[in-house]
Amino acid sequence: MKHAKSLLKCEECGLLYRERKWAERCEAYCRKHKSCSLEIIGHALSR
Numbered sequence: 001m002k003h004a005k006s007l008l009k010c011e012e013c014g015l016l017y018r019e020r021k022w023a024e025r026c027e028a029y030c031r032k033h034k035s036c037s038l039e040i041i042g043h044a045l046s047r
């Protein structure tokens with residue numbers, strides 16, 4: 001298993017994502033709703 005070196009960060013809430021699509025969705029959601037979607041957060045890295 002290889003760890004990705006470049007993680008994507010949601011600039012709104014600070015969560016880290018491995019996949020760009022989720023980071024972008026999170027950022028768009030956070031910006032629009034001023035809160036996070038549990039469904040999207042489920043794809044974030046726990047640490």
Ligand SMILES: [Zn+2]
Nearest residue numbers: 010013026030
């Ligand atoms: Zn976010």
